[in-house]
Amino acid sequence: MNDDRWAFPPQPPAWPPAPSTTPPRRSSRSLAVVAMFVATGIVAAAIGVGGVLLVRHIQASPSTSGPPPTAPGTNAGAAQARALYQQAIAATRASNGFHYVAVSSGLDAQTIVGDAGQIGGRQAITFVSNFGTEQFTLLLVGNTVYFQGNIPAVEDQLGVSTATAASVEGKWVTVVNGNGPYTVLQPGITAASQATELPLTPASSARVTVAGGVTATRLSGVVPASSGLPPGTGSMDIAPSTDLPITYRSTVSGGGVVLTFTTTFSAWGTAPSVSAPTGAVGWSTLTTVVPPGGQYGGGGTPAATPTPTGTPGAI
Numbered sequence: 001m002n003d004d005r006w007a008f009p010p011q012p013p014a015w016p017p018a019p020s021t022t023p024p025r026r027s028s029r030s031l032a033v034v035a036m037f038v039a040t041g042i043v044a045a046a047i048g049v050g051g052v053l054l055v056r057h058i059q060a061s062p063s064t065s066g067p068p069p070t071a072p073g074t075n076a077g078a079a080q081a082r083a084l085y086q087q088a089i090a091a092t093r094a095s096n097g098f099h100y101v102a103v104s105s106g107l108d109a110q111t112i113v114g115d116a117g118q119i120g121g122r123q124a125i126t127f128v129s130n131f132g133t134e135q136f137t138l139l140l141v142g143n144t145v146y147f148q149g150n151i152p153a154v155e156d157q158l159g160v161s162t163a164t165a166a167s168v169e170g171k172w173v174t175v176v177n178g179n180g181p182y183t184v185l186q187p188g189i190t191a192a193s194q195a196t197e198l199p200l201t202p203a204s205s206a207r208v209t210v211a212g213g214v215t216a217t218r219l220s221g222v223v224p225a226s227s228g229l230p231p232g233t234g235s236m237d238i239a240p241s242t243d244l245p246i247t248y249r250s251t252v253s254g255g256g257v258v259l260t261f262t263t264t265f266s267a268w269g270t271a272p273s274v275s276a277p278t279g280a281v282g283w284s285t286l287t288t289v290v291p292p293g294g295q296y297g298g299g300g301t302p303a304a305t306p307t308p309t310g311t312p313g314a315i
Contacts (some may be wrong), residue, residue: 081202097271106259170278182231
């Protein structure tokens with residue numbers, strides 16, 4: 001494994017310019033990302049945002065000692081699939097760390113690349129919103145989120161005013177509990193948080209061969225409706241020897257629109273080394289305004305004349 005990706009913090013990326021014109025869209029962080037099916041009024045979410053999780057061995061009980069999965073459609077098969085799913089979620093939550101890549105397709109492509117640990121982690125996120133193409137990095141160190149992003153992301157995720165966004169672009173910003181964007185940016189970064197982002201009610205299980213010729217157990221079933229979202233279908237491929245997820249998929253459809261979400265996992269047991277970047281500025285010192293709709297990271301239309309809420313004389 002190339003150790004370069006564990007070096008934190010990264011150098012500020014060269015952010016691409018925001019598109020001059022962007023069709024009306026509503027996107028938000030995903031995988032924590034939410035997309036609107038405009039034609040049908042159905043709201044769907046990018047389910048399974050990769051979070052991230054070996055300084056210690058995986059604390060999972062091998063499932064290979066039990067009987068092979070029962071044929072799909074039987075009560076015994078559904079019960080065993082549900083038991084295997086619970087083991088996979090427990091193993092994910094207990095892992096020292098892992099790497100993941102979460103991608104959604106069907107409307108605007110959205111990608112999250114992350115490394116999750118027990119108490120911290122990292123996410124690099126890219127998606128399109130009404131603000132433009134948002135690109136930003138999140139580091140979780142202790143209870144503090146460190147944010148670094150381009151102008152569209154600074155405006156949408158942090159609520160920074162249009163007039164001052166350029167001065168914040170590429171800088172590290174600390175976001176702590178009690179700050180407006182904290183409850184949007186902080187979830188999904190640790191291993192335990194990622195474990196909650198893999199919803200599935202399995203109905204069957206089967207042996208499959210996945211990439212690299214690896215034999216896995218595929219759990220298939222329904223992704224329950226939640227938070228006003230319609231139910232969908234999903235599957236999770238797990239390694240029989242460790243109960244750890246290999247790939248998680250979900251699909252939501254309506255009005256001829258189909259959204260698919262896929263998260264792939266690797267580097268299980270490898271805890272990310274994340275440290276606080278130097279020179280970060282506090283979110284409370286910035287000139288900010290609650291984004292349209294009252295939601296940070298909602299992807300709405302920028303306010304024409306934001307009302308400053310930061311400290312006088314701040315950035």
